[in-house]
Amino acid sequence: MAMQKKLLAIGCGGAGMFSLVVASQLRKGKFETIVLSDEADIYCRCTSSYILSGEAELDDAIQPESMVGDYGLKIVHDKALRIDRKSRTVTAESGTVYPYDHLVIGTGAHPFVPPIPGIDGAKVSTVRTSDDMRHIEAAAKEAKTAIIIGAGVIGIEIASALAERGIAASLIEGAPAISSLVADAEFAKYLVDHLASHGITVRFGVSVKEIRDTDGRKEVVILQDGTESVLATDMVVVATGVRPNLDIIEGTGIAATAQGILVDRRMRTNDPHISACGDCVVTHSAVTGERVGSGLASLAIQQSKIVGFQIAGYPIRYSGSTGAFAFRILGKEYALAGLSEEEARKRFRFVIVGRAESTNIYNDLKGKEPLSVKLIFAGPRMRLVGYEAFGKGVISSAEVASFAIGMRCSVLQMLHFNYIAHPSLTAWPFMNPLIMASEDAMGTLMTKIKAFFHIG
Numbered sequence: 001m002a003m004q005k006k007l008l009a010i011g012c013g014g015a016g017m018f019s020l021v022v023a024s025q026l027r028k029g030k031f032e033t034i035v036l037s038d039e040a041d042i043y044c045r046c047t048s049s050y051i052l053s054g055e056a057e058l059d060d061a062i063q064p065e066s067m068v069g070d071y072g073l074k075i076v077h078d079k080a081l082r083i084d085r086k087s088r089t090v091t092a093e094s095g096t097v098y099p100y101d102h103l104v105i106g107t108g109a110h111p112f113v114p115p116i117p118g119i120d121g122a123k124v125s126t127v128r129t130s131d132d133m134r135h136i137e138a139a140a141k142e143a144k145t146a147i148i149i150g151a152g153v154i155g156i157e158i159a160s161a162l163a164e165r166g167i168a169a170s171l172i173e174g175a176p177a178i179s180s181l182v183a184d185a186e187f188a189k190y191l192v193d194h195l196a197s198h199g200i201t202v203r204f205g206v207s208v209k210e211i212r213d214t215d216g217r218k219e220v221v222i223l224q225d226g227t228e229s230v231l232a233t234d235m236v237v238v239a240t241g242v243r244p245n246l247d248i249i250e251g252t253g254i255a256a257t258a259q260g261i262l263v264d265r266r267m268r269t270n271d272p273h274i275s276a277c278g279d280c281v282v283t284h285s286a287v288t289g290e291r292v293g294s295g296l297a298s299l300a301i302q303q304s305k306i307v308g309f310q311i312a313g314y315p316i317r318y319s320g321s322t323g324a325f326a327f328r329i330l331g332k333e334y335a336l337a338g339l340s341e342e343e344a345r346k347r348f349r350f351v352i353v354g355r356a357e358s359t360n361i362y363n364d365l366k367g368k369e370p371l372s373v374k375l376i377f378a379g380p381r382m383r384l385v386g387y388e389a390f391g392k393g394v395i396s397s398a399e400v401a402s403f404a405i406g407m408r409c410s411v412l413q414m415l416h417f418n419y420i421a422h423p424s425l426t427a428w429p430f431m432n433p434l435i436m437a438s439e440d441a442m443g444t445l446m447t448k449i450k451a452f453f454h455i456g
Contacts, residue, residue, distance in 0.1 A: 015278025016106020022308025354441025360393030
């Protein structure tokens with residue numbers, strides 16, 4: 001009987017852990033699989049805002065280890081400290097040395113905490129782990145006001161969730177606007193106006209100088225437009241982004257940048273016996289081919305499957321990321337796939353935009369709500385490179401757009417989209433947002449072509 005190959009994963013998130021599940025199921029009985037974890041539990045971070053709003057319970061967001069143990073994986077709570085590529089071993093905090101035939105690095109990321117005096121004080125929390133959520137929950141039970149530092153996706157979601165439970169939330173952001181990686185100016189305004197309509201104040205161009213304790217409350221000292229002021233609040237949440245966990249590769253020669261471990265289309269590092277996936281890696285954009293980060297749960301799972309297939313001997317490659325994401329805030333939804341208009345104009349000489357104003361369900365139904373969609377086409381083929389939407393019912397068009405971006409569909413190909421129509425499930429047949437926006441873009445394109453050739 002052939003000896004089982006030893007598969008070792010560092011990190012018990014969706015990336016490293018699931019890659020071994022996939023490999024072990026594709027080649028049953030061929031592998032001995034161990035996952036080294038330095039986290040207390042398997043926490044579904046995407047549920048965080050719903051825990052705060054009361055729509056989910058923290059305990060339900062913590063997945064049982066039997067979820068992977070049932071597939072034959074052994075989870076060992078031992079922090080990995082060193083990788084020895086020559087001997088193909090990993091030394092852990094306990095002193096145990098774990099050999100491997102193939103290693104998967106899925107160490108994830110950690111919250112970036114700005115060097116602000118007082119940021120490590122009581123009732124100041126980051127947003128990442130189950131313990132973070134326990135701290136935020138405890139503070140929120142007694143709070144009437146909250147300040148969230150960082151107006152990215154997580155900051156916006158947390159502010160909205162706190163507002164839903166009756167807490168007066170304020171967002172402060174150092175940049176002059178929401179990042180164009182999240183939303184362009186047009187859709188950023190939709191988001192900010194919607195937050196403001198629910199009493200959430202958003203301040204841009206603000207630097208935090210200090211966080212102080214006073215009479216059981218917090219004082220956030222800020223500088224804006226050259227003027228220093230103090231904001232009093234009951235709690236502070238820090239949502240200033242994340243950084244990849246790269247300590248494990250120090251001194252190993254595994255290629256990386258500050259943004260993450262460099263991997264190829266097979267999710268392999270520069271060592272053929274080591275793969276990496278999830279938040280700790282830098283992969284390729286399916287839109288531009290540029291190196292991009294991987295800070296989305298959907299990407300981690302997709303990449304982990306590629307790793308699992310590769311280990312099992314199936315030559316499936318990663319086609320790259322469209323960066324598609326969506327979130328819901330205070331009854332509205334927002335989604336982006338590919339590039340925002342601002343980002344597209346930085347990269348392409350010729351950009352055409354198509355817009356659609358539709359509804360989430362048939363126009364003649366009483367419960368209809370507005371849906372705004374933008375498609376961005378670029379390059380000589382006028383291929384779809386970006387999508388943004390705000391309103392109700394964004395997901396169906398967002399996922400189709402993400403697929404079309406990955407397939408490099410042109411505006412003409414988008415016009416061939418065969419869609420479904422049903423009164424309570426989709427937009428009115430005449431108002432399918434992807435077709436409307438593609439037709440709008442095609443009209444703009446034809447106008448420009450006619451003007452160039454002096455036609456009409």
